[in-house]
Amino acid sequence: xxxxxxxxxxxxxxxxxxxxxxxxxxxxxxxxxxxxxxxxxxxxxxxxxxxxxxxxxxxxxxxxxxxxxxxxxxxxxxxxxxxxxxxxxxxxxxxxxxxxxxxxxxxxxxxxxxxxxxxxxxxxxxxxxxxxxxxxxxxxxxxxxxxxxxxxxxxxxxxxxxxxxxxxxxxxxxxxxxxxxxxxxxxxxxxxxxxxxxxxxxxxxxxxxxxxxxxxxxxxxxxxxxxxxxxxxxxxxxxxxxxxxxxxxxxxxxxxxxxxxxxxxxxxxxxxxxxxxxxxxxxxxxxxxxxx
Amino acid sequence: xxxxxxxxxxxxxxxxxxxxxxxxxxxxxxxxxxxxxxxxxxxxxxxxxxxxxxxxxxxxxxxxxxxxxxxxxxxxxxxxxxxxxxxxxxxxxxxxxxxxxxxxxxxxxxxxxxxxxxxxxxxxxxxxxxxxxxxxxxxxxxxxxxxxxxxxxxxxxxxxxxxxxxxxxxxxxxxxxxxxxxxxxxxxxxxxxxxxxxxxxxxxxxxxxxxxxxxxxxxxxxxxxxxxxxxxxxxxxxxxxxxxxxxxxxxxxxxxxxxxxxxxxxxxxxxxxxxxxxxxxxxxxxxxxxxxxxxxxxxxxxxxxxxxxxxxxxxxxxxxxxxxxxxxxxxxxxxxxxxxxxxxxxxxxxxxxxxxxxxxxxxxxxxxxxxxxxxxxxxxxxxxxxxxxxxxxxxxxxxxxxxxxxxxxxxxxxxxxxxxxxxxxxxxxxxxxxxxxxxxxxxxxxxxxxxxxxxxxxxxxxxxxxxxxxxxxxxxxxxxxxxxxxxxxxxxxxxxxxxxxxxxxxxxxxxxxxxxxxxxx
Numbered sequence: 001x002x003x004x005x006x007x008x009x010x011x012x013x014x015x016x017x018x019x020x021x022x023x024x025x026x027x028x029x030x031x032x033x034x035x036x037x038x039x040x041x042x043x044x045x046x047x048x049x050x051x052x053x054x055x056x057x058x059x060x061x062x063x064x065x066x067x068x069x070x071x072x073x074x075x076x077x078x079x080x081x082x083x084x085x086x087x088x089x090x091x092x093x094x095x096x097x098x099x100x101x102x103x104x105x106x107x108x109x110x111x112x113x114x115x116x117x118x119x120x121x122x123x124x125x126x127x128x129x130x131x132x133x134x135x136x137x138x139x140x141x142x143x144x145x146x147x148x149x150x151x152x153x154x155x156x157x158x159x160x161x162x163x164x165x166x167x168x169x170x171x172x173x174x175x176x177x178x179x180x181x182x183x184x185x186x187x188x189x190x191x192x193x194x195x196x197x198x199x200x201x202x203x204x205x206x207x208x209x210x211x212x213x214x215x216x217x218x219x220x221x222x223x224x225x226x227x228x229x230x231x232x233x234x235x236x237x238x239x240x241x242x243x244x245x246x247x248x249x250x251x252x253x254x255x256x257x258x259x260x261x262x263x264x265x266x267x268x269x270x271x272x273x274x275x276x277x278x279x280x281x282x283x284x285x286x287x288x289x290x291x292x
Numbered sequence: 293x294x295x296x297x298x299x300x301x302x303x304x305x306x307x308x309x310x311x312x313x314x315x316x317x318x319x320x321x322x323x324x325x326x327x328x329x330x331x332x333x334x335x336x337x338x339x340x341x342x343x344x345x346x347x348x349x350x351x352x353x354x355x356x357x358x359x360x361x362x363x364x365x366x367x368x369x370x371x372x373x374x375x376x377x378x379x380x381x382x383x384x385x386x387x388x389x390x391x392x393x394x395x396x397x398x399x400x401x402x403x404x405x406x407x408x409x410x411x412x413x414x415x416x417x418x419x420x421x422x423x424x425x426x427x428x429x430x431x432x433x434x435x436x437x438x439x440x441x442x443x444x445x446x447x448x449x450x451x452x453x454x455x456x457x458x459x460x461x462x463x464x465x466x467x468x469x470x471x472x473x474x475x476x477x478x479x480x481x482x483x484x485x486x487x488x489x490x491x492x493x494x495x496x497x498x499x500x501x502x503x504x505x506x507x508x509x510x511x512x513x514x515x516x517x518x519x520x521x522x523x524x525x526x527x528x529x530x531x532x533x534x535x536x537x538x539x540x541x542x543x544x545x546x547x548x549x550x551x552x553x554x555x556x557x558x559x560x561x562x563x564x565x566x567x568x569x570x571x572x573x574x575x576x577x578x579x580x581x582x583x584x585x586x587x588x589x590x591x592x593x594x595x596x597x598x599x600x601x602x603x604x605x606x607x608x609x610x611x612x613x614x615x616x617x618x619x620x621x622x623x624x625x626x627x628x629x630x631x632x633x634x635x636x637x638x639x640x641x642x643x644x645x646x647x648x649x650x651x652x653x654x655x656x657x658x659x660x661x662x663x664x665x666x667x668x669x670x671x672x673x674x675x676x677x678x679x680x681x682x683x684x685x686x687x688x689x690x691x692x693x694x695x696x697x698x699x700x701x702x703x704x705x706x707x708x709x710x711x712x713x714x715x716x717x718x719x720x721x722x723x724x725x726x727x728x729x730x731x732x733x734x735x736x737x738x739x740x741x742x743x744x745x746x747x748x749x750x751x752x753x754x755x756x757x758x759x760x761x762x763x764x765x766x767x768x769x770x771x772x773x774x775x776x777x778x779x780x781x782x783x784x785x786x787x788x789x790x791x792x793x794x795x796x797x798x799x800x801x802x803x804x805x806x807x808x809x810x811x812x813x
Contacts, residue, residue: 153655158657159657159658161656161657161660164655168655188576188577188580189526189527189529189530189577189580189581189584190577190580190583190584193584224655225655227653228634228654228655230637231634231637231638231641231653231654232630232633232634232637233618233621233633233637236589250525250589251524251525252524252525252618252622253521253522253524253525253590253614253615253618254521254524254615254618254619254622254794255524256622256626257619257622257623257790257791257794258784258786258787258788258789258790258791259619259623259707259710259711259714259788259791260622260623260626260627261784261787262714262718262784262787262788264710264713264714264717264718265623265626265627265710265714266626266627268627270710270713270714271671273713273717275299275716275720280720281716281717281718281720281721281724282720282721282724284717284721287717287721290780291721291776291777291780291781292773
């Protein structure tokens with residue numbers, strides 16, 4: 001029986017796009033249909049081939065033997081199926097609900113299988129940063145994607161505010177340093193502007209040399225940080241002719257506005273303030289503190 | 293016009309003109325036009341009182357009137373609501389005149405502002421009486437007055453149309469655009485005679501009335517705001533360059549044109565600067581400074597063509613949008629913290645953004661980002677746009693997307709109303725402090741005048757000191773405290789007005805709202 005299976009496998013491996021039933025009958029015309037089916041079943045059980053549907057026809061395709069080897073020989077059918085589904089999820093992982101729908105297994109069984117695979121260190125569960133309760137599964141040896149872990153800014157599931165703030169300050173400091181240096185040389189306004197601009201690469205080098213980050217930051221990470229500096233209103237982002245951006249620090253165009261120099265500008269209850277009622281200028285506590 | 297502004301203008305009018313005028317103005321504020329009898333009934337004043345109040349308001353150019361459409365014998369009055377706040381800017385106007393024309397100019401401006409509107413002779417006479425002991429002579433007053441007219445700071449009021457025989461018709465005025473700033477004939481000999489009592493003011497044949505041209509001042513303030521912004525951001529030379537650009541702009545543009553100015557070419561600018569400036573660095577790098585201004589994100593200057601080695605326009609719309617939002621952002625930073633300002637800027641740059649993308653873009657943890665964004669939403673700094681995807685027919689649940697956005701006009705108007713409220717509060721508070729310590733203030737004033745009189749009489753020092761001591765130390769302490777408070781409040785009033793002015797400029801240049809700003813008023 002196994003000889004026939006071997007024969008079938010070699011035929012299927014010969015056709016890279018996958019062999020149809022017709023291909024098989026042509027190649028092995030002396031084998032009766034019933035034996036062929038049995039042989040295919042053996043191969044399927046071993047996991048050496050897979051069945052795909054191409055239009056109305058079934059296609060048999062050989063599987064990469066290296067991938068197969070990750071799963072131990074004694075794994076049963078359900079485990080294999082679940083493993084396959086998780087494998088297809090790639091480094092983005094797959095949610096348990098999706099596994100259940102795809103595999104058509106019931107919850108208790110699926111849980112058992114997943115636990116089993118986890119203890120065998122074949123797959124792992126990773127918590128997603130987008131939804132803290134949502135667990136996704138992926139193969140054990142994969143590095144989770146940035147969308148799942150949140151990249152360098154997340155320690156487990158927590159966003160590292162301090163880390164981002166420190167980087168933000170350092171980037172700003174670098175931009176300002178650059179500006180101060182440019183100010184010392186008097187080569188006309190355009191030269192000054194050009195000299196105060198920095199590319200992401202320069203900032204990246206500066207931050208790496210500082211050594212404040214234990215995590216390896218790439219240029220994309222720093223670009224996001226530089227954007228926050230821009231959003232803080234301390235820098236500007238300028239598009240270059242080659243499509244890249246440069247950054248330079250700027251001053252605010254206005255002195256602090258008059259409104260915020262008195263309590264009404266920052267008053268949390270200004271909406272309720274009126275000439276009658278509980279909040280009035282005369283009974284105002286903020287006003288009193290400010291005037292005394 | 294908001295309720296906040298109504299309250300503010302009411303309290304301002306009370307402060308300047310008293311209760312009667314206040315109630316008449318309040319009545320007019322609420323309606324577009326009213327007749328005298330309507331005003332009298334609504335305010336419970338006699339016709340005479342209401343008429344007097346209207347006369348005061350008309351003299352100060354706060355009320356205008358014209359014949360009713362149905363009845364040419366019946367005048368209808370309306371309040372120029374936007375101009376009420378100008379009453380608070382008097383000190384700024386005088387200060388500007390002082391820096392431009394010195395003390396003589398300042399005293400002319402002061403008299404003219406106090407009178408509302410006045411004939412040239414009457415005005416100069418008042419100034420001369422005030423300046424009795426000073427060295428300036430009548431000529432210098434006349435010359436300064438004429439210079440101020442020439443620079444459009446003082447404007448001719450419309451003249452009565454004559455030649456109409458119907459006596460009891462509502463008076464009509466003749467407005468002649470070309471003749472707002474024609475210099476009047478001032479007879480100094482006649483003035484001298486009047487002062488000696490040999491003639492009376494009625495002998496002066498010239499009956500043209502003059503008033504302050506507020507919007508000329510506002511133009512000056514606007515220029516200062518823009519030039520200062522450039523100076524802060526791009527340095528002194530760029531600011532000087534921009535000052536020349538503005539000067540050039542006024543040669544061919546109505547100063548209150550709403551969106552953009554007419555074209556200015558590089559050659560024109562270069563010629564102007566070479567003639568008038570002695571800033572070598574600016575001249576050497578002029579083309580660079582222009583590029584710098586045109587490339588800057590504030591967007592004050594925009595290149596529109598290559599004629600005359602570069603054609604530019606001053607983009608007033610973009611300028612005041614940038615400045616007003618710099619102001620809004622500063623307010624948000626102070627009120628909600630810098631993270632909130634970051635969120636606000638992210639929304640402004642992205643135009644529409646969802647909550648999740650917002651926190652990622654701003655790099656703020658989701659809980660904090662949500663709370664800040666919702667706070668901003670609650671205080672109406674940002675707005676939400678809902679996009680609904682219909683899901684009817686059982687094909688699935690209806691889906692909605694909630695996108696944050698900024699409706700800039702609404703945000704600015706909200707902030708402007710807050711400013712009006714704050715200004716109202718400072719005035720109210722200051723009135724309150726004054727009335728609370730009325731007795732004390734009056735006592736100190738009485739005492740001061742007594743001491744003054746005693747010094748003049750030459751009474752002994754000991755005796756004066758004894759009198760002065762009736763004002764006890766605790767009283768002095770309280771009085772100083774109150775004085776300090778009032779000082780802080782009036783300083784706040786001035787700085788608040790800066791913010792109000794900036795936001796009003798935004799409304800003028802970036803919206804189509806009626807703002808009451810015209811070239812001639």
